[in-house]
Amino acid sequence: MAAKINIFEPPPSSASSESDDGVETQTDFSEVFPDGEADEERSGDFYNTPASPITVPYCPRPPSAGSQKSPKCRRQRTTSLNRQSSNKAATESVLRTTHRTIYTAGRPPWYNSEGQKVEPFVIGICGGSASGKTTVAEKIIESLGVSWVTLLSMDSFYKVLNQKQHEESHRNEYNFDHPDAFDFEILIETLKKLKEGRKVDVPIYNFVTHSRESRTKTMYGANVIIFEGILAFYNKEVRNMLDMKVFVDTDADIRLARRLRRDISQRGRDLEGVLKQYTSMVQPSFNHYIAPLMVHADIIVPRGGENEVAIQLIVQHVHTQLQLRGLKIREELAQAHAFRGQPLPDSLKLLPTTPQIRGLHTFIRNKDTPRDEFIFYSKRLIRLVIEYTLSLMKFNEMTVETPQGVLYEGKRMATDKICGVSILRAGETMEQAVCDVCKDIRIGKILIQTNLQTGEPELYYMRLPKDIKDFKVILMDATVATGAAAMMAIRVLLDHDVQESNILIVSLLMAESGVHSIAYAFPNVQIVTTAIDPEINEKFYVLPGIGNFGDRYFGTE
Amino acid sequence: MGTNNVETFPQKEERTYCKEYKRLKELQGNDQIKELQTILRDKNTSRSDFKFYADRLIRLVIEESLNQLPFTDCKVITPTGATYDGLKYKSGNCGVSIVRSGEAMEQGLRDCCRSIRIGKILVESDAETHDARVVYARFPEDIAQRHVLLMYPIMSTGNTVSQSINVLKEHGVKEECIILSNLFCTPAAVETILQSYPKLKILTSEIHPVAPNHFGQKYFGTD
Numbered sequence: 001m002a003a004k005i006n007i008f009e010p011p012p013s014s015a016s017s018e019s020d021d022g023v024e025t026q027t028d029f030s031e032v033f034p035d036g037e038a039d040e041e042r043s044g045d046f047y048n049t050p051a052s053p054i055t056v057p058y059c060p061r062p063p064s065a066g067s068q069k070s071p072k073c074r075r076q077r078t079t080s081l082n083r084q085s086s087n088k089a090a091t092e093s094v095l096r097t098t099h100r101t102i103y104t105a106g107r108p109p110w111y112n113s114e115g116q117k118v119e120p121f122v123i124g125i126c127g128g129s130a131s132g133k134t135t136v137a138e139k140i141i142e143s144l145g146v147s148w149v150t151l152l153s154m155d156s157f158y159k160v161l162n163q164k165q166h167e168e169s170h171r172n173e174y175n176f177d178h179p180d181a182f183d184f185e186i187l188i189e190t191l192k193k194l195k196e197g198r199k200v201d202v203p204i205y206n207f208v209t210h211s212r213e214s215r216t217k218t219m220y221g222a223n224v225i226i227f228e229g230i231l232a233f234y235n236k237e238v239r240n241m242l243d244m245k246v247f248v249d250t251d252a253d254i255r256l257a258r259r260l261r262r263d264i265s266q267r268g269r270d271l272e273g274v275l276k277q278y279t280s281m282v283q284p285s286f287n288h289y290i291a292p293l294m295v296h297a298d299i300i301v302p303r304g305g306e307n308e309v310a311i312q313l314i315v316q317h318v319h320t321q322l323q324l325r326g327l328k329i330r331e332e333l334a335q336a337h338a339f340r341g342q343p344l345p346d347s348l349k350l351l352p353t354t355p356q357i358r359g360l361h362t363f364i365r366n367k368d369t370p371r372d373e374f375i376f377y378s379k380r381l382i383r384l385v386i387e388y389t390l391s392l393m394k395f396n397e398m399t400v401e402t403p404q405g406v407l408y409e410g411k412r413m414a415t416d417k418i419c420g421v422s423i424l425r426a427g428e429t430m431e432q433a434v435c436d437v438c439k440d441i442r443i444g445k446i447l448i449q450t451n452l453q454t455g456e457p458e459l460y461y462m463r464l465p466k467d468i469k470d471f472k473v474i475l476m477d478a479t480v481a482t483g484a485a486a487m488m489a490i491r492v493l494l495d496h497d498v499q500e501s502n503i504l505i506v507s508l509l510m511a512e513s514g515v516h517s518i519a520y521a522f523p524n525v526q527i528v529t530t531a532i533d534p535e536i537n538e539k540f541y542v543l544p545g546i547g548n549f550g551d552r553y554f555g556t557e
Numbered sequence: 558m559g560t561n562n563v564e565t566f567p568q569k570e571e572r573t574y575c576k577e578y579k580r581l582k583e584l585q586g587n588d589q590i591k592e593l594q595t596i597l598r599d600k601n602t603s604r605s606d607f608k609f610y611a612d613r614l615i616r617l618v619i620e621e622s623l624n625q626l627p628f629t630d631c632k633v634i635t636p637t638g639a640t641y642d643g644l645k646y647k648s649g650n651c652g653v654s655i656v657r658s659g660e661a662m663e664q665g666l667r668d669c670c671r672s673i674r675i676g677k678i679l680v681e682s683d684a685e686t687h688d689a690r691v692v693y694a695r696f697p698e699d700i701a702q703r704h705v706l707l708m709y710p711i712m713s714t715g716n717t718v719s720q721s722i723n724v725l726k727e728h729g730v731k732e733e734c735i736i737l738s739n740l741f742c743t744p745a746a747v748e749t750i751l752q753s754y755p756k757l758k759i760l761t762s763e764i765h766p767v768a769p770n771h772f773g774q775k776y777f778g779t780d
Binding site for chain 2: 354359362366368376391393398402410412542543545548
């Protein structure tokens with residue numbers, strides 16, 4: 001028995017998902033962002049949505065049924081795991097060359113070259129209370145070897161209890177195992193959004209007060225979603241969203257034994273209360289509601305998490321499915337010859353090519369330009385492109401009074417909700433110019449790097465202003481070649497409910513094919529640039545181009 | 558120029574000046590520049606906002622003024638090994654600001670040309686007769702060989718600028734080598750200047766019958 005009870009202890013490899021403070025999972029990024037950002041996260045000003053590892057703060061385990069006498073944080077069930085958070089994998093995911101350190105744990109594209117999303121793979125895990133659903137989920141995540149996995153627990157969706165129900169629960173008389181105890185409406189909405197790849201705010205249920213906490217857990221960016229709960233297959237709409245249904249079938253005696261052990265030794269409850277609850281509610285609910293759900297399962301896993309063979313079968317299937325959905329974006333984009341010779345799209349706003357623009361380009365394109373001049377002239381060009389970008393906003397007519405006593409028919413910008421988002425690293429060079437022209441503007445950041453093995457862009461990190469959905473977003477990247485990184489960043493913004501027509505992608509130099517790719521995938525995104533070059537070479541650099549803008553600007557050549 | 562107008566002026570008239578005078582260039586109008594002008598003209602604008610938005614407009618006017626300077630073609634090799642057909646500005650330019658409000662534009666010029674030489678002219682005008690008189694002028698020695706960016710943000714009668722141009726010409730600067738950088742000017746001023754100095758180039762952001770004469774005071778905070 002002891003061995004089985006062990007599975008309630010968090011396995012060491014995924015320990016990060018259990019941590020209370022969320023600092024641990026940031027280690028992946030610690031070298032990129034060395035300052036203590038963990039504090040800033042809680043300020044609430046910014047989303048903590050570096051999709052990859054998400055950690056849930058204090059979230060006590062539900063008392064499966066009944067009340068808790070000594071509530072304590074046991075484990076968080078709604079979470080996203082990143083396999084790289086285990087130390088062993090973390091070292092493997094970093095390649096160090098003489099010039100730079102490369103991280104290989106970013107999120108590969110989750111959309112195709114048309115910018116349309118490919119749905120994540122959703123695994124549903126159902127089974128009786130204490131049957132080992134979470135263990136199975138964790139084992140799957142561990143063997144899957146995929147980062148960007150989100151684990152969603154049905155426990156987050158318990159209904160808020162009124163006073164009477166609250167008292168019932170104290171007397172062990174409220175039935176937490178009954179379908180009515182769950183808020184399926186929010187559950188369906190959340191799962192649907194997650195499946196669409198959009199950002200969701202998952203409620204945090206407080207099992208002491210039996211109400212939802214005012215804060216929520218933000219989840220974003222999963223390639224695989226695991227949804228677990230005792231009634232995971234109960235609702236038809238939920239069932240239809242599950243790509244694979246797993247039922248964990250553990251012997252009733254074992255489940256009771258686990259419950260007794262857990263509730264008595266870990267929650268300080270008495271034997272009688274636990275048994276009363278079990279016989280009057282947990283067991284009838286299982287027989288009546290949960291056990292019949294087995295017919296919907298694709299796979300039934302006897303003995304739960306220790307069933308290695310079953311887990312391997314599941315993992316193999318998921319791998320096959322993910323491979324079928326696998327995408328090679330950048331190559332596809334670079335080879336998009338179909339665009340050749342086509343007129344440039346209407347959404348492109350090219351700065352008038354004045355002698356001065358060409359003069360500035362001459363400086364920054366020349367390989368012999370020393371770095372201080374390169375920075376100086378880049379900044380001038382950036383300022384011009386940002387000023388031009390602002391002129392594309394909507395303006396309203398407005399009449400003002402002048403000190404000279406006459407009225408003046410002028411204009412004012414229709415919105416003051418403008419924010420900047422830079423695509424790291426090169427886009428960061430444009431932030432200063434945005435701050436120089438817009439007072440107190442908010443700046444978000446997205447880190448996208450190219451995986452040198454696959455040549456694909458991967459998402460590593462993001463921090464966006466809260467309520468970004470209401471903003472006009474100036475998305476900045478110094479150069480756009482194939483458009484792969486820009487498209488990923490646009491996709492991220494769309495997933496955060498920013499309207500496509502509110503996005504402006506701004507850069508100094510774009511390749512013609514990149515412009516076409518972006519315009520084709522996102523026709524309502526405005527594209528602003530100071531120059532367009534005709535070609536891209538095999539290394540995805542623009543020709544004649546600027547070279548690697550970030551390296552030249554920051555001096556990391 | 559009318560003095561008792563409280564109604565607003567039609568925009569069409571302003572445009573015609575650009576056609577009449579080929580040496581007059583108005584900054585390509587867009588909504589955003591209009592917004593900057595609106596903020597600068599609004600009497601309710603705070604001083605800090607005024608300075609912030611004035612600096613933005615100045616930067617745009619300066620960038621556009623530099624666009625008027627002579628250049629030659631030049632090819633450069635990019636880091637990818639390809640050739641870029643670019644251009645190179647000729648050296649031998651300098652800035653001249655007319656004290657006091659012209660000095661507000663110096664920083665904008667510095668931000669674009671780090672080591673450019675800047676001369677100064679102080680013109681005093683008689684409050685009663687409106688006669689302008691140059692009381693101080695200091696230029697780079699070889700100014701006669703240079704292109705001159707003359708900076709003065711507000712032009713209502715053109716007297717001050719006329720006197721400054723005379724001084725420059727006395728120092729041997731060719732009329733066609735002077736570019737006047739200006740934010741707001743009146744049609745009357747354009748007429749006065751371009752009739753007296755037909756080869757001069759004027760670059761402005763707006764031609765409007767009423768000049769925002771409070772510019773210098775508000776920018777420097779002496780109102």
